[in-house]
Amino acid sequence: MSEFILETRGLTKRYGGVHALEDANFNLRHGEHVAVVGDNGAGKSTFVRQITAVEQRSAGDVIFDGQPVHFAGPLQARESGIETVFQTLALADDLDVPSNLFLGRELFKLKLGPFSILDRKAMREKTLEALKTTAVKIPNIDNPIRNMSGGQRQCVSIARTAAFASKLVIMDEPTAALGVQETAQVENIIRGLKARGVPLILVSHNLRQVFDLVDRIVVFRRGRIVASLRRDETDGNDIVSYITGVKGGVEV
């Protein structure tokens, strides 16, 4: 078994002439929680989108679980064990909680191609179970999530990720739109993942949160990784220096 659950080598993404991500060399150990920080447009989300195959990379390698991978799309990434919470909520507002949790991986009573019959009872029960393990409370999961608060919806999104988490979880700004209590709830879910030994990449702007939660902090600036620092060997000022470019050039 490889030391790392995920490695990227020379990962590069260009949009036309724009180099959104340049030569990113990144690694993540089993069970490790890493934060990805950086200014707007530094390439954090681009980095995540290459790993989850929402976009196809321009160059470089992704090695996941010891194997070089080239996912055709996010479903394939997910089937291989990479669960992602996207910055834009990837939820369907008119569907209820179980339908959202199981969107794209429904359970069936009878397989009939596109007309396969859903096993709604099983999905409902598994949803309740999943919400229980993540300690997310959402009364009446049969209502469309349109009627829920932003925090509740984000928790559905995160519960989906946490419930199906197998090998790697990626969260892109999971608490950006949340209130204090809801943020605390999400952070508890993240601690739960740590306790279960599920590795995590957390994209965040919130340095307080980053220092509370993760083992290591990776700083992006202008499409490049400029620093990779253990949490106990750095502090907020140090990180901010790297984000703003006061310090930098240390390719890790």
Add this chain to the structure above:
Amino acid sequence: MAEPAHGLGGLKYDPSKKARPQELNVFIAFVIIVAAFEILGRLIIGESFLFNTREGTSGLFNTQRLSIIILQVATVGIIAIGVTQVIITGGIDLSSGSIVGATAMVAMSFAQTALVNGNPNPKAIFGDWAMDLPILIPILVGLTCGLIAGLINGALIAYTKIPPFIATLGMMVSARGFARWWSTGNPISFPTESYNAIGSGMRPVFVFIALAVLFHLIMTYTKYGKHSYAIGSNEQATRMSGINVDRHKVLVYIIAGMLASVAAIVVSSKGQTAQANMGVMYELDAIAMAVIGGISLQGGRGSIIGTVIGALIFGVIISGFTFLKLDAYYQEMVKGAIIVGAVVLDQWRQKSRGARA
């Protein structure tokens, strides 16, 4: 009222406050409209709309009127079942009326009988080989027409990313042109006995109800239904969940096209003839039924049950105007007003929902 539960972050949430199903609202509207015609009928012309008041006949209701209403809407109702699915995915289908025209022409060409009153069929399209074919042939040929039209619609929308409005508008014009070209504008008549039988009596109603039940079950209990709602609700999220949205859309438009051709077979059989301008405006009537039935044109919301009730409302209004001896011109004008009214109501409902959230 139940004790409010404490949800996430201590938010109060009353689980008993479940949204009233849209279908119930539509049904209430249906009852009100029927009641209105009943009252207006008694006031203006001194007759009952709903009840049996004729001397010497038994039964509580005026079954003759009711069966005419449902027979009137059955054909377009079949189309509306497909249109409902298209709109739920966030699309629109303007081509169904033209598909009815094209399918009717083609299917009827394969349903002709060789001898009419002992003489050769005066409207024969093909030679003897295409005469008195088994009933299955015109049906399969007809369904294939709808399948091809739907496939073209769906493929254009899914793979060239042009708006559904434009793709199906193109099909609307082209399919109508095809229908005229097929027999250079001449009607096609004299079908076989068995083809005639399809649309006779109340059979169109049974076809409508059977298809409505089938697609209600499909939309509620299958992956196809779930993904249709998901696409209309948030297409990007559905794509990110790994669902093949493009392929799904093609399937939805194929089903809509095939339902239009079922309607074509029924209507041409009922009329015992096929004409190139059959089904003109059917697409708009079908959309109107879905809209009256509470569908959201933004996608994601609506149901087959809603559309069926919407179809009944549609039929009651037309029949009610005839019953009140109002001119047919008024019907058209009021029909337009009702369609706009239903959409305004939907917008208003969404706004109030948004304010609450």
